[in-house]
Amino acid sequence: MSDEAVQIIARGPRRIAEAAAAALEAEPATEALTYSILEEDEDHDVWRIDAFPTTDQEREAIAAVLVRFGDLRVSTEVLADADWLAMALSGLPPVRAGRFFVYGAHDRGLAPASTVNLRIEAGAAFGTGHHGTTVGCLLAFDELLKARRFPKVLDVGCGTGVLAIAAARTGSELAVGTDIDRVSVRIANENATLNRAGAEFVHASGLGHPAVRTRGPYDLVFANILAPPLVALSQDIRNALKPGGLAILSGLLRTQERRVLAAYLSKGFKLQRRLHRDAWATLVVRRP
Structure with missing residues (x-):
């Protein structure tokens, strides 16, 4: 794959987006793919898949899967030459899940005294608490x-x-x-x-x-x-x-x-x- 890091974005109705995500899961060529699916616009039933291929094979396999779902709007964005993951994480708000409060270094001053406070720095690992x-x-x-x-x-x-x-x-x-x-x-x-x-x-x-x-x-x-x-x-x-x-x-x-x-x-x-x-x-x- 070229040195260009890309993000593939697919938008569509929840039913179609979930089916496409399931198809990505079932595709052997995308078994190790990093991706997410979330609701982007509740009023208009717009769900969004963000996929981050790391090889040409993954990129081609994603395109081959998504093209089967005609109601999806698919686009590709080139990621800037920067620590884009760190930049994205720096804008994430802390998460409250029951007694647990998960936060990053940028929100260390927001941790309540009444919760189990977990400072989690993600780097290149999955699991900031937001997913x-x-x-x-x-x-x-x-x-x-x-x-x-x-x-x-x-x-x-x-x-x-x-x-x-x-x-x-x-x-x-x-x-x-x-x-x-x-x-x-x-x-x-x-x-x-x-x-x-x-x-x-x-x-x-x-x-x-x-x-x-x-x-x-x-x-x-x-x-x-x-x-x-x-x-x-x-x-x-x-x-x-x-x-x-x-x-x-x-x-x-x-x-x-x-x-x-x-x-x-x-x-x-x-x-x-x-x-x-x-x-x-x-x-x-x-x-x-």
């Missing part, structure tokens, strides 16, 4: 904390580490996270230090890393990843949990909810709760 899936996980966790505590917590696909850090800051004695991206692991560990949280993050694919395997079983597993790996890891997550343990699953579109839930129900899990935020779903399931 519907991260907010869904935090809201689900906040609700669970009203009834019980979770001594051992595992965060699969930790990104910035916000979920494991939230667990460590609310009393979990062990909070360990994994990610397949080494940069995310570094950022997550830095965020744990910033928050004086006893959370630990390791580079790993799946749940076989010794730091994960030897310290289970867990009371709670976060898995805020994508629908295909959520399905593929359903048995491994079951094995990692104590009987009666809970899993908070997200990273999936509402259109993918039935597929993911079916995979977990087939492993004996029981659905405890579901949350919807924008086009995204969060599921809370319990191992019997």
Whole structure:
């Protein structure tokens, strides 16, 4: 791919945008694609997909998928030669999710005294707290904390580490996270230090890393990843949990909810709760 970084934007009705996002998920060539989907104009039913290809193959695959959805208006913008990610994050407001208040360095003076304040610097990692899936996980966790505590917590696909850090800051004695991206692991560990949280993050694919395997079983597993790996890891997550343990699953579109839930129900899990935020779903399931 050329040195030009681009952003592909697609706008259209919610039904079409969600279908296009699901098609991007199902396309093997865009399996590692960074993208988001959100409501841009509620009054006129305008939803927006933002995709950030990193290779020519991804760019071509995105175009091939989106062209199948004729009601979408698609455009491509060249990103300026600047730290555009840092610039974008600097304009994001803090997020309140139940007892949790997630903020960046630019908003450190806004943190209330009555909340669990999490300073999260994203850099190149996913999980500032603004995405519907991260907010869904935090809201689900906040609700669970009203009834019980979770001594051992595992965060699969930790990104910035916000979920494991939230667990460590609310009393979990062990909070360990994994990610397949080494940069995310570094950022997550830095965020744990910033928050004086006893959370630990390791580079790993799946749940076989010794730091994960030897310290289970867990009371709670976060898995805020994508629908295909959520399905593929359903048995491994079951094995990692104590009987009666809970899993908070997200990273999936509402259109993918039935597929993911079916995979977990087939492993004996029981659905405890579901949350919807924008086009995204969060599921809370319990191992019997």
